Amino acid sequence: MSTADRPRPHALLVAGTTSDAGKSVVTTGLCRALRRRGLRVAPYKAQNMSNNSMVTAEGAEIGRAQWVQAVAAGAEPEAAMNPVLLKPGSDRRSHVVVMGRPHGYLEAGEFAGGRKALARAAFAAFDDLATRYDVVVCEGAGSPAEINLRQHDYVNMGLAQHGRIPTLLVGDIDRGGVFAALYGTLALLDASDQALVAGHVVNKFRGDVGLLEPGLRTVERLTGRPVLGVLPWQSGLWLDSEDTLALESRPHHDPVGGRPRLRVAVVMLPRISNVTDVDALCLEPDVEVAFVRDPRALADTDVVVLPGTRATLDDLRWLREHGLDRAVCAHAARGGVVLGICGGFQMLGRSVHDPDGVEGAPGASADGLGLLDVCTRFDPAKVLRLPRGEALGAEATGYEIHHGRVTVGDAVPFLGGARAGSVFGTMWHGSLEGDALRRAWLAEAAALVGRQDFTSGTASFGAARERRIDDLADAVEEHLDLEAVVGLLEHGAPRDLPVVRGGLA
Incomplete structure (x- = not known):
């Protein structure tokens, strides 16, 4: 059956004029808003390029953003919602995950052959979701x-x-030039693609929307497509992001009652992955979180976090080139707390070996920082699981995504990893999202560095995520023409949309 002969699925594509224009935010808000109408909603992203990923209940790896969108939709996250995940290991090479499982590597210029197979997998997953x-x-x-x-x-x-x-084409007004971006994006598409672009959305607007009206009406007149809404800037709102573009949007808190904060420095590794691991710390009212690359920033902090990475050996080399290895070790030597997560944990050990070239050149090896008695050896088979356990007297959960196999020597076990004094290492991503475990670990960290006045917050991270999603849905319902969106879902793009004359139209 040809594409034209198949029944048209009830679907909507949220495209953007740029990366970080707000596609994920709009998609998440729409998922929750449509769910509120009693619809069974599935999110979908054919290909995600991100090192922030999540493990589903079926043991599949998908982009973190699609996992959150599934939560917004009230659907069980599954591999079909993000059938192709590219995890950059360098500027020209990405690890490929297809339907939640490792699928080799893709070079930057490998489009014709490699992408055809990925497209088939992506389209099959979409067709499957559309039937369910x-x-x-x-x-x-x-x-x-x-x-x-x-x-x-x-x-x-x-x-x-x-x-x-x-x-729908989403433009980010906060970047400037949103009218040119909306018009120019459409004009660069050929006529058949233009025929499917049914409307515009302006995102991240601050101020009086009345000031935009002349521009909005001009864009509508020039393109023949309505502006279906102007979403306001929402201060302090962030979602589990796909990449590191949105790191600066993490919230920061003023001191609570004048008490000293517990200061946390997260090292911004070049190939950082699953940076969402520290999101829960950002919500704690007496914790100050900073993302740093300068070793001098570790001199007056209480806690140093080495996060996950897609390229452990390369990022370990980067640490040494920038003197951060010495700064982390000096911090630990003076009693400061260090937390390594997955790849960051592996760096804290005695050695890292990659005999099969899982991350790069076969046979690569390096000494770790030597703060924990562990050794890591990479294996081609990836571990994907949702572990449960206990630490510091609290129930703990998380998720594991790694090729590294860690052998623990003379160290105390800790969340699939190890602990020695004030140095902690875990293979579990997401463990700090558990409220009981996070509070117990923060209390332990504060005691280790002498912050006797530190007080953990009482907020639930899961509830905070739900509030963020509901805030997005509220904004979608208030500021977007949701009836028009539902009309597009039911009837598709209007047949009489004009062609905008431009470079390819």
Whole structure:
């Protein structure tokens, strides 16, 4: 059956003029808003390029953003919601995950051959979701106007063509030039792709929306497509992000009652992964979290976090090149707390070995920082699981995504890892999202560094995530023409949309 002959699924594509325009935010808000209407909703992103990922109940790895969108939709997260996940290991090479399982590597220039197989997997997953859910809300990647990639695209307009999916184009007004971005993106698409772009959304607006009206009406007149809403800037709002672009949006707190804060420095590794591990710390009212690259920033902090990484040996080399290895060891020597998570934990050990070239060149090896009596050896088989246990007298949960096999010597076990004094290492991502474990660990860390006046917060991280999602849905319902969106889901893009004359139209 040809694409034209198949029944058109009830789906919507949220595309953006740029990366970080707000596609994930709009998609998440729509998932919750449509769920409130009693619809069975599934999120979907054909291909995600991110080192922030999550493990589903089926033992599959998907992008963290799609996991959160599934939570917003009230759906069980599954591999089909993010069938292709690219995890960059360098500027030109990515580890490929297909339907939640490792699928080799993809070089930067490998489009024609490698991408065809990925497109088939992505389209099959979309078709499957469309048969099981009332609505599929799709998130694009980057911009649909990346015309150098259009021939093999299956994430933006290639996906839209596959499912005849009406498309919303989101522009970020906070960057400036939003009117040119909306018009120019559309003008760079060919006529068949333009026919599926049914409306615009302006995101991150601050101020009086009345001031935008002349520009909005002009964009509507020039493109023949309505602006379906202007979403306001929402201060302090962030979601589990796909990449490191949104790190600066993590909230910061003023001191509570004048008490001293517990200061936490998170080392911004070049190939940082699962940076969402520290999100729960950012919500603690008496914890100050900073993301740092300068070793001098570790001199007056209480806790140093070495987060996960997609390239442990490369980032360990980077630590040494920038003197951060010495700074971390000096911090530990004076009694400061160190927490290593997954790859960061592996760096704290005695040695790291990669005999099969899982992360890079076969046979690569390096000494670790020597703060924990552990050794790591990479294995081609990836560990994907949702562990449960106990630490510091509190119930603990998390998720594991790693190739490294850690052998623990003379150290106290800690969350799939090890502890020696004030140095902690764990293979469990997401453990600090557990309220009891987070409070117990913060109390332990504060005691170790002599912060006797430290007080943990009482907020639930899970409840805070739900509030963020509900805030997004409230904004979508208030500021977007949701009836028009539902109309697009039911009837598709209007047939009489004009062609905008531009470079390729």
